[in-house]
Amino acid sequence: MLTERQLLILQVIVDDFIESAHPVGSRAISKKEHIPFSAATIRNEMADIEEQGYLEKTHSSSGRVPSEKGYRYYVDHLISPAGQTHKGNVISHMLKDGFFEFEQIVQMSAEVLSELTNYTSIILGPELFETKLKQVQLITLSAHTAVAILVTNTGHVEHRSFSIPAEVNPSDLERMVNILNTRLHDVPILKLQEIFNTEIAAMMKMYVEDFDRSYDYLKAAFLSDHPVKLYIGGKSNILRQPEFNDVDKIRSFFTMMDKEEEIISLLKHTDHGINVSIGKENEVDAIKDFSLITSSYQLGDGQLGTIALLGPMRMEYKKVISLLNIVSNEMTDALYMWYKNNE
Amino acid sequence: MLTERQLLILQVIVDDFIESAHPVGSRAISKKEHIPFSAATIRNEMADIEEQGYLEKTHSSSGRVPSEKGYRYYVDHLISPAGQTHKGNVISHMLKDGFFEFEQIVQMSAEVLSELTNYTSIILGPELFETKLKQVQLITLSAHTAVAILVTNTGHVEHRSFSIPAEVNPSDLERMVNILNTRLHDVPILKLQEIFNTEIAAMMKMYVEDFDRSYDYLKAAFLSDHPVKLYIGGKSNILRQPEFNDVDKIRSFFTMMDKEEEIISLLKHTDHGINVSIGKENEVDAIKDFSLITSSYQLGDGQLGTIALLGPMRMEYKKVISLLNIVSNEMTDALYMWYKNNE
DNA sequence: ATTAGCACTCGCTGCTAGAGAGTGCTAACA
DNA sequence: TGTTAGCACTCTCTAGCAGCGAGTGCTAAT
Numbered sequence: 001m002l003t004e005r006q007l008l009i010l011q012v013i014v015d016d017f018i019e020s021a022h023p024v025g026s027r028a029i030s031k032k033e034h035i036p037f038s039a040a041t042i043r044n045e046m047a048d049i050e051e052q053g054y055l056e057k058t059h060s061s062s063g064r065v066p067s068e069k070g071y072r073y074y075v076d077h078l079i080s081p082a083g084q085t086h087k088g089n090v091i092s093h094m095l096k097d098g099f100f101e102f103e104q105i106v107q108m109s110a111e112v113l114s115e116l117t118n119y120t121s122i123i124l125g126p127e128l129f130e131t132k133l134k135q136v137q138l139i140t141l142s143a144h145t146a147v148a149i150l151v152t153n154t155g156h157v158e159h160r161s162f163s164i165p166a167e168v169n170p171s172d173l174e175r176m177v178n179i180l181n182t183r184l185h186d187v188p189i190l191k192l193q194e195i196f197n198t199e200i201a202a203m204m205k206m207y208v209e210d211f212d213r214s215y216d217y218l219k220a221a222f223l224s225d226h227p228v229k230l231y232i233g234g235k236s237n238i239l240r241q242p243e244f245n246d247v248d249k250i251r252s253f254f255t256m257m258d259k260e261e262e263i264i265s266l267l268k269h270t271d272h273g274i275n276v277s278i279g280k281e282n283e284v285d286a287i288k289d290f291s292l293i294t295s296s297y298q299l300g301d302g303q304l305g306t307i308a309l310l311g312p313m314r315m316e317y318k319k320v321i322s323l324l325n326i327v328s329n330e331m332t333d334a335l336y337m338w339y340k341n342n343e
Numbered sequence: 344m345l346t347e348r349q350l351l352i353l354q355v356i357v358d359d360f361i362e363s364a365h366p367v368g369s370r371a372i373s374k375k376e377h378i379p380f381s382a383a384t385i386r387n388e389m390a391d392i393e394e395q396g397y398l399e400k401t402h403s404s405s406g407r408v409p410s411e412k413g414y415r416y417y418v419d420h421l422i423s424p425a426g427q428t429h430k431g432n433v434i435s436h437m438l439k440d441g442f443f444e445f446e447q448i449v450q451m452s453a454e455v456l457s458e459l460t461n462y463t464s465i466i467l468g469p470e471l472f473e474t475k476l477k478q479v480q481l482i483t484l485s486a487h488t489a490v491a492i493l494v495t496n497t498g499h500v501e502h503r504s505f506s507i508p509a510e511v512n513p514s515d516l517e518r519m520v521n522i523l524n525t526r527l528h529d530v531p532i533l534k535l536q537e538i539f540n541t542e543i544a545a546m547m548k549m550y551v552e553d554f555d556r557s558y559d560y561l562k563a564a565f566l567s568d569h570p571v572k573l574y575i576g577g578k579s580n581i582l583r584q585p586e587f588n589d590v591d592k593i594r595s596f597f598t599m600m601d602k603e604e605e606i607i608s609l610l611k612h613t614d615h616g617i618n619v620s621i622g623k624e625n626e627v628d629a630i631k632d633f634s635l636i637t638s639s640y641q642l643g644d645g646q647l648g649t650i651a652l653l654g655p656m657r658m659e660y661k662k663v664i665s666l667l668n669i670v671s672n673e674m675t676d677a678l679y680m681w682y683k684n685n686e
Numbered sequence: 687a688t689t690a691g692c693a694c695t696c697g698c699t700g701c702t703a704g705a706g707a708g709t710g711c712t713a714a715c716a
Numbered sequence: 717t718g719t720t721a722g723c724a725c726t727c728t729c730t731a732g733c734a735g736c737g738a739g740t741g742c743t744a745a746t
Contacts, residue, residue, distance in 0.1 A: 025708055038720050043709065061708050061726040137482055139492065147500050149482065149492065157490050159500050236597035239590075247588055254579035368739050383689050386740065404695040404739050689746075699736085706729085715720075 006049050007078065008035075009042060013055065014066045014074045018314050021242045023063030068279040071291070071313055075276050079318050092330050103156075105334070106231045109307070109327060114234025117320055118241060119311030120257070124267045125229035126305045131156065131189045138177045140170070152189065179203050228268075230260055243312045256286040267306040272296055274321055279313050291315045295324040297331040300339020307331070349392050350421065351378075352385060356398065357409045357417045361657050364585045366406030411622040414634070414656055418619050422661050446499075448677070449574050452650070452670060457577025460663055461584060462654030463600070467610045468572035469646045474499070475529045481520045483513070495532065522546050571611075573603055586655045599629040610649040615639055617664055622656050634658045638667040640674040643682020650674070 002010065012032060013024045026039040026046060035042070046064050049055050054070035057063070066074065106123050113121035137149040143164070150158045164173065179200065187195060235257055244250055256262065266284050277292045287310065294308040307328050309320050345353065355375060356367045369382040369389060378385070389407055392398050397413035400406070409417065449466050456464035480492040486507070493501045507516065522543065530538060578600055587593055599605065609627050620635045630653065637651040650671050652663050 023708090027708080039708095040710095040720050040722090041718085043711095044719090047710075057709085059727055061710095062728080063708060135482070135484065137480075139478070139480055139494070141478065141494055147492070147494065149490070149502070151482070151484055151490065157502050157504055159492070159502055161500055236594075236601060239594050239597060245590055247582075247590060247593070250590070250593055251579075251582050254582060258579060366739090370739075381689050382739095383691090383741095384687085387688090390741075400740085402696055404741095405697080406739065687746105689744100691744085692742090693740105694742100695738105695740075697736105697738090699734100701733085701735105703732090704730090707727090709724105709726075711722100711724090713720100713722085716718090 002049065002052065002054070005037075006045050009045050010049055010054055010066075010070060011074065011078045013046075013064055014070060014078070017065055018316055021314060023058055023065050025063035028063070066314075068281070068313070071278045071317075072281075075278070075317050075321075079321065092326075103229075103231075105331075107233070109331065110231045110233030112233075113307075113309060113323065113327060114237045116323060117309060117311070117316065118234075118237050119309045119315065119320070120235055120238045121233040122263060122267065122306075122308045122310060123231040123233075124264065124306040124308075125156075125231070126299050126303045131303070132186045133184050133189060133192065134186070136177060136180045136184060138173065140164075140173070143170075146173070153186075228264055230264060232257065232263075238311065241312050243314065252286060256284075262286070266292065267294060267308055272304075274324060276317070276321070289313060291317075293317070293320050293324060295328040297328040297335065300336045305331075345392065345395065345397070348380075349388050352388050353392055353397055353409075353413060354417065354421045356389075356407055357413060357421070360408055361659055364657055366401055366408050368406035371406070409657075411624070411656070414621045414660075415624075418621070418660050418664075422664065446572075446574075448674075450576070452674065453574045453576030455576075456650075456652060456666065456670060457580045459666060460652060460654070460659065461577075461580050462652045462658065462663070463578055463581045464576040465606060465610065465649075465651045465653060466574040466576075467607065467649040467651075468499075468574070469642050469648045474532045474646070476527050476532060476535065477529070479520060479523045479527060481516065483507075483516070486513075489516070496529075571607055573607060575600065575606075581654065584655050586657065595629060599627075605629070609635065610637060610651055615647075617667060619660070619664070632656060634660075636660070636663050636667060638671040640671040640678065643679045648674075 009029065012029055012035065016024045016028070026042040029035055029042050030037060030039040037045075046055060050057070050064065054067060054073055055064040056067045056070075058065055103125075106125065110121045110123050132153045133150060134153045135151045137151075138146055139149065140146045141161075145161060146164055148160050150160075152158075183200060183203065184192070184195065235254070238244065238253070239250065244253070262284055266282070266287075273295065275294045277294075279291065280288050282288060282290065282292055289312070290310055291313045292308055292310050293315070294306050296304045296306055298304055307324060309315075309324065311320075352372065355372055355378065359367045359371070369385040372378055372385050373380060373382040380388075389398060393400070393407065397410060397416055398407040399410045399413075401408055446468075449468065453464045453466050475496045476493060477496045478494045480494075481489055482492065483489045484504075488504060489507055491503050493503075495501075526543060526546065527535070527538070578597070581587065581596070582593065587596070605627055609625070609630075616638065618637045620637075622634065623631050625631060625633065625635055632655070633653055634656045635651055635653050636658070637649050639647045639649055641647055650667060652658075652667065654663075
């Protein structure tokens with residue numbers, strides 16, 4: 001167990017190290033105004049704290065650095081839930097703007113988050129397995145080309161252009177769209193493929209001449225690829241962190257950031273509220289000396305998306321946590337409004 | 344003037360350096376099979392070549408490295424136009440696929456180009472000042488929300504969701520869209536803003552009640568931000584190049600890549616064919632020790648887009664040039680087909 | 687004209703010494 | 717008994733120096 005004074009010292013060390021990125025020595029601590037103890041006393045305390053695993057040395061005669069356990073304790077017990085609400089205003093303003101497109105807002109939020117923190121921000125769109133198709137529209141641009149537009153109940157819009165082979169009859173096309181609209185309304189996106197292959201195929205065969213060609217084209221146009229959408233902000237902002245002084249670290253970081261699936265799997269927990277993973281607590285090896293802070297936001301219908309900041313273990317937890325709290329709340333609010341309008 | 348033999352040596356040096364990234368010494372050159380001269384002879388020649396500015400030393404007793412002038416000469420005169428057509432097939436296949444969306448293809452081309460070369464690829468979409476609006480569609484999703492869809496003559500589709508304030512009358516909205524469709528057909532995108540502010544405003548005042556609100560919303564929805572679209576592939580692939588051993592270089596590179604406008608201005612020449620800018624030949628300071636190779640592709644109606652590869656001066660010019668040639672031709676072909684279908 | 691030989695230059699590696707920052711321990715102190 | 721001053725010790729970091737290797741330029745011989 002740590003004494004009061006040890007907690008104070010631990011807090012000072014973590015705060016200081018988060019700010020400076022340099023190991024913290026006893027003398028430096030004793031110089032702070034709210035620390036009335038001598039360097040020697042602090043040395044003794046530090047040895048105790050280290051013994052309990054909250055601190056580490058980078059080498060035998062260096063100052064102390066928080067261990068993962070130290071960060072964990074700091075995050076769990078030593079952070080006062082400071083409310084710097086002024087930071088939220090930037091994003092609040094963005095989101096309160098009457099009209100908006102979901103994706104644009106998310107992308108901007110990601111950029112702003114990264115800009116405010118100098119870490120890399122990641123936002124995971126709503127998980128599509130709850131998302132349902134709301135409406136299908138087909139706009140023909142010419143005799144040979146058309147745009148298919150899919151609108152989901154979350155307000156997400158996707159378009160896809162495709163060319164219409166000469167053999168396909170325009171009236172067939174229209175009939176097909178009607179079929180789609182009737183049958184696919186309120187169908188979960190993830191079940192599209194299945195329904196296409198069974199019911200739709202059957203229905204179409206009845207109504208549409210030259211079934212095969214039309215079917216293939218339409219199917220390709222409608223079944224797009226991404227199940228979840230990922231928004232990353234400020235991949236390069238993180239280079240401002242002093243821990244990125246090592247070229248290999250940069251390389252491995254960027255290599256990891258290119259692997260979308262890995263990142264998605266990392267964020268795909270749907271707990272409510274803030275979640276902090278420090279160092280090896282992360283399941284993915286590639287970020288075993290990073291910290292990842294995630295928060296969830298909610299769509300109008302209760303679905304969850306994830307919003308996260310990835311940075312060095314020496315992260316400004318206090319700032320980041322309150323910021324993420326604000327942003328996820330703002331997003332939830334804004335999306336609730338949007339959803340109500342859309343209903 | 345350089346003699347035959349000096350040209351041969353220059354070529355060997357550039358080739359070798361491009362491959363190895365190490366300064367090339369006289370002994371190494373004399374060892375190559377097709378070089379029957381001794382190291383001493385080569386030293387003499389190298390001194391001459393350096394005197395004429397085609398080579399440099401990194402320090403007084405180092406091997407030689409091509410100067411910018413050397414690269415320039417190499418590119419202009421020493422590259423045999425090798426036709427490695429097999430590389431083109433990858434992209435050819437992608438593009439020949441019957442249906443496609445312009446943006447998807449471009450993005451994929453960018454990725455593939457970068458993957459094949461380990462440089463960063465940049466593709467500039469068609470310049471919109473020639474692009475004209477073809478059709479406007481408004482799909483209402485609910486009483487309060489709608490999607491505006493703009494289709495251009497290049498087949499580019501843009502959508503924008505916005506909410507409809509309660510005060511706006513649905514029939515007004517419909518009337519507005521009709522007005523837009525009549526008046527804006529074939530209007531260049533760049534003139535949209537202007538026309539909105541004058542003619543459209545005037546016409547709408549006549550037909551539409553509660554003009555002000557409707558107008559603002561529609562305007563905001565229609566005048567989107569990006570005049571040209573930029574596709575970047577493999578920003579992090581370039582980290583594989585040995586010249587990126589320096590953290591500062593990496594930082595400045597990524598900082599530059601974040602400035603879209605700068606990159607656009609860099610590529611906004613519309614010469615036909617391949618263009619190589621070496622080192623300080625580039626107008627932007629940030630890439631004064633990079634080489635930029637651009638090529639143009641053509642849209643069906645003659646508009647130009649730009650496709651480029653950005654890498655170290657020590658670039659595999661031969662490979663890159665032939666690759667860019669192939670890709671830009673493939674893209675031009677594919678887009679011509681698309682355009683004909685769309686007409 | 688070409689080449690072998692040689693002195694010279696420069697970067698790189700490894701070694702050493704000294705300075706600086708920090709620790710742990712001991713002994714003195716309140 | 718808890719706190720502190722003092723001191724020896726440890727470790728990193730930097731500068732300086734020597735030796736090696738790769739490469740050059742020049743000279744003299746072929």
